[in-house]
Amino acid sequence: MAFLLRRLLGVVPTLFGVVVAAFVLTRLLPGDPAVFFANSVTADAATIEAVRQKLGLDLPLWQQFLIYTGQLLRGDLGNSIGSGQPVAVDLLRLLPASAELTLVAFALAVLVAVPLGIAAALRPGSIIDHACRLLSTAGVSLPTFVTGLLLIYIFYYQLGTAPEPIGRIDPFAIPPPAVTGFLLIDTLLAGDSEGFVAAARQIVLPAVTMALFALAPLARMTRASMLGVLGSEFIRTARANGLRRRKIIFSYALRNALLPIVTTLGMVFSNMLGANVLVERVFAWPGVGSYALDSLIALDYAPVQGFMLLMATIFVLVNLVIDLAYAVIDPRTGLFQHA
C-alpha cells in the first residue's frame, strides 16, 4: 500500500511541472489573449483594457499563475472562441471519439505485435523473424499521414470497400443514444447492429493507420526482450532441469520479457496520443486532436492549452497504470510485500 501511495503522490510533481510548462507555453504564444476575449479584433483600447483587467492579465506573472492553477483545480480551462463553449465541456464531448480510435488501434497493435515479436524471438533467422524485422523497420518509417492517405486511396478510391473518410459516422445517420460515447459500444447497447457495422467500417482505416505506426516499436521490443530473456541464465537452468518448452516459454521467459514490453506500451501510447492529431486530420475524425488543431490555426489558445493538459494527464495516468502492472509482474518493486 505504501508503494501505491508513494506512486500516487509521485505523479504530483510531474503534473505540477506539466501545468507550469503549459502555462509558460501559452504565455509565449503570439497574440494578445485580451484581444481575443474581447471577441473582436476591432474592439477599442478601453474595451481591451477592461477585458485585460477582468482576465487579470495586468497582474504579475506569479499571481496569474496562481489564479490559473486555481482555475484548473476547479476544472475551469477557459472558453473556446471557436465554439463559444467552455473548453472543458468541448474536450469531454470530443474525448470519446479520440479515445475510441486510440484504444481500438492500440488493441490492434498489441494483438499483432506481441505474438509476432515472440514468434520471431523463438526462431531467430527464420522467415517470421525477417518479416518482423522488416515490419518493425518499415513501420517506424511510415509517416501516419502518408499511410492514411495511401489506405484511403486503395480502399476508398480504388477498391471502394471503405466508406468516405469523413469522420466516425455517416453525417445523415442518427447517432445512437450516448451512453459511453464510444459508438462501437453505444450502437451495441442500443441493439443497432447496422449502426455498429457502419461505425466499425468508419473506424477501420484510421485505426489501422495508427496501429501500423504503433506496431513497430512494440514488435521490436517484444522480440529483443524475449531474445534477451531466452538467452539468460535462468532459462538455461530451466532447460537443464528438463522443463517442457511450453512451460519455459510461457511461465519463465514471457513473464520476464513482459517487463520491458510493458514499459514500451506506455511510450507507444503516448506516441499514439500525439499521432492522433495527424490521423484525425487525415480522416476528418471529430476528436480532441482535430479540435486542438483547428483552434491552433484559428489562434484560439485556450483549447490548445486544455488539450495539452488533457494529453499530459492521460499520459501520467497511463504510466501510473503501467507502473502498477509492472509491480504486479515484478516482485522486486516491493508492491506486494510478503514474508
Place this chain on the structure above:
Amino acid sequence: MREKLSLLRYVLAGNPVTLLALVMLAVLLGCAVLGPSLVPYDPIATNTSVALQAPSAAHWFGTDQLGRDVFSRVVVAARLDLSIAFAAVLLSMAIGSVLGAAMGYFRGWLDTAASRATDVLMAFPLFVLAMAMVAALGNSVSSVVYATAVINLPFYIRLARAETSIRRDMGYIEAARVGGSGHARILRVFLLPNILPSLVVQASVNLGWAVLNTAGLSFIGLGVRAPTPEWGIMVAEGAQFIVSGRWWIAAFPGAALMLAVFCFNLLGDGLRDIVDPRSRT
C-alpha cells in the same frame, strides 16, 4: 584502422541492408546538395495550363494543382528537410549528451532536477509538444529546428546518463582520478568519447524521427510554409486530391519521406551492429 575497415567490410557483407541504406543516404545527400541545379523545372514556378497532370515523360511525377513539377519539388525539398533534421539532431545531441553525462557522473541535485524536467517533457506526447512550441515560437524554420531539438533531447539525456552511470565506477575512471584528472577532464577525455558510439546510433534513428516530425508539422500547417517545397506540405496539398484519384501529388513526396526515414533507421541498425555486436536484433 585496418581492423576497423575489415570489421566494416564484415558487417556490410553480413548485412547487405546496411549497404543499401548507405547507398540511399548518398542519393538523399546528393539531392540535398545538388538537387536545385539538377531538376528540370523551377520548383515554385506555377503554370496552370499543365495543372494536375498524371506522371508522364515530361513530368516524371506529374504536376500539382498549380502546374508545378512534382519531381522537381520532391528533389529540391530534400535539402530543407534534411537540413532541419541534421540541425535539430546535432543541437539536441550536443546539449543532451553533455547534460546527460554530467548527470550520470555527478548525480546529486543536478541529476534530480534535470531528471524531473525530462519526466515533465516526456509527459507530453512529443508531437503535441512540438506543435505547441512551434506555435509559441512563431511559424518559421528555426522554430521547427528548436522544437524538434527539444523533443529529441530527453532521449540523449537518458541515454548519456545511463551509459555514464555504467562507466562512472569502472576502474579506468577511478584510475584517471588517481592519475590526476579533474572531473571536467574525466568527462571530456574518458567518458564522452566512450559513450559516443551509442549516441551516434541514437542520432541516426533520431534523424528519421526528426524528418518525420518536420514533415508532420508542416502537414498540419506549422513551421515551413507554402509555397516552399517541403515533403509534408506537398503531402498536405495532395491530400485533398486523393479521394478523386489524383494520387501522385501526395504519393511521391510521401514516398520520398518514407525512404528518407527508412534509410536513417536502417543505418541506425547497421551502426548498432558495428558498435555493439552483441545487441544485434
Place this chain on the structure above:
Amino acid sequence: MSDALLSVRDLSVEFRTRSGIVPALRGVSFEVAPGEMLGIVGESGSGKSVTAYSVLGLLEASARVTGGQAIFGGRDVLRLGQAALNELRGAEMSIVFQNPRTALNPIRPVGAQIADVIARHDPAPPAVIRERVLEALRQMRIAEPERRASAYPFELSGGMCQRIGIAMALACAPRLLIADEPTTGLDVTTQAAVMDLFRDAVRARGVGSILITHDLALASQYCDRIVVMQTGKVVEDAPVSEIFARPRHPYTQRLLRSTPSSVDRIEDLVPEEEPVAPAPPRAPTSGPPVLEVRGLRKSYALSRPGLFWWRRNTERLQAVGGVGLAIQPGEAVGLVGESGCGKSTLSRMICRLIQPDEGEVLLDGEPIHRIAPGRFARMPQRRQIQMVFQDPTESLNPRFSVFDAIADPVKQLMPREGTALLRQRVERAAAQVGLPLALLPRYPHQLSGGQKARVGIARAMAVEPRLLVLDEPTSALDVSVQAVVLKLLTRLRRQEGVAQLFVSHDLNVVRLLCDRILVMHKGQVVESGPAEQVFNNPAHDYTRSLLAAIPRLPMPQEAGTL
C-alpha cells in the same frame, strides 16, 4: 564395457565465431564412477564448462559437437533428441550453475521453481509436491523452509541461492550431478559451507558428481579424482593423492606451483619465471610512516525513494567504523576481509577517491584529508599514492593505447617534463613490469589478461609513487597469471622500495606478499600483526574461521598418506 556412470570418449566440440571455426574441445575422455566425485580443473578457456554443457545438451547455438560419445545409462547422450534429453535432464542428471542468483528465475518464488522440476519429472498432487519441495530445502539445512520457499531470489543471499540451486538439482534424485564453479563469487566462509553441504548431499545419496573449478585447492579438498584440462584437452587424470604427490604432466606441475597455498615463500611460486630480487635488509623504521590514517569512518545512507524528490535517509550503513593504520616506507601491508567488510571503502579513502566522514589521513606526516577528493586529483601529492584496480579489463580506457594509458598520469601529474622524458618514463615503467615495448601501441582488447594487469601496474608505477594501493589486483586472473603478477609486485617493492597496501580476500596470497596483515570484519580491524603470526597463530575468532574456510592444497608429505 565398464561400470562407469558417465563415460566420455573422444569428445570434440567447436565454435563458430567471427574469426572462423575455433576448436573448444579436442578429444576429451574421462569417466565418472557411481558415487564418485570427479574434479575437472583448468584455467579459463580450458574447455571445462563446455564439457559439462555438451553432456547435458546445453551448448549454445554457435557450438557443435564434432565427434565422440558420452555414454550415460547405456545411451550416448550426445546423440539423443531434445525430447529424450529432456526426460533425462533434471531427473537422471542435473547441474548446479555458477552465479546462483542469476541462475534462478528472478520473478518466481524459489519453492515454485523447485516444484516445477518435481512436477515435470514426478507428477503428483500439489500437496505432495509441496512436501517434497520442503523436504528438499530441509536437506540443504535451510531453516524455516516454508518461508524460504515463498521467497524470491533477490530476497536471499548468494550462498542461500546456491543452496536452493543444489536442492533443485537434487530434487528428483539424479544419478549424476554436475557443479559448474558453484562457489565462484561467494565468500570463502560461504564457499566452505556450501561445498560441505554439496559433498554431504551427494555422499548421502551415492550420487556421482563432477565439480568443475579453476581452484585446484578446492578440488583437492572435496574430490576423489581430478582431471586437469588445458586448451580443450585432458592432460592428466589421476586420484587426488597421486596428482599432488606425483604430478606427471608439466602443466599440472606448473599449476600446482602457481597455487599460493602450495608454497611458503614467494620465491618458490613458479620459480622458473619472473625472478624475484632477494629481500633487502630491513632498514630500521625510524622516520615517519609514508601513510598514516587515524579513526577513519564512512557510512552510506540506505536511501529509499521518498515521497517526492527528497529521500528519507533514516538508516545508514556503517562501511568503515573507525580504522587506523600506518605504513612504513617500503613495507607491504595486507588488508584482508570478505565482501562487504569495508576494505574497498577504506582503500578508496586512503587513495583520496572518497571523502571520509571522520578521521585523518596523513601522507608523510602531512594531513591531506581536508582536501576534497576532486581537488586532490590535481595536487602534487597526488602522485605519491597510486592504485591498481581489481578488474584489469575494466581499469583500462578502451580508447587509450597502452602508451597513452601509462603516459596519461605522467602528463597530468608531471606536466613540465616534455615529450622525450615522457617517452622515457613510459618505456621505463613498461620495462619494470616486463611489458614488451612492442605492445605500447596496442589497445586493451588486443591484450591478454596478464598483459592488461601489467599495464595497470605500469600506469601506477610510472609516476614513481611512494605507496601503491592494490585492490584485489589478481582476483580476476587465472592462477598461473596470478603467480607471475604476485612475483612482479614483490620484485617492484624490493627494487623500487615502493610501499604496498595489498587489499584481498585471499589470506594465502597476502601471506606470501606482505610483512604485516590486517583482518577486517564489519568495518573494523579485528586483528593485525606480522604475517606469520596472523597466519599461524590467529588471535581473533573471525580470523580463525576465515583460515579454516580457505581451501588448501595437501602438502606433498600429507598427500602421500591420503
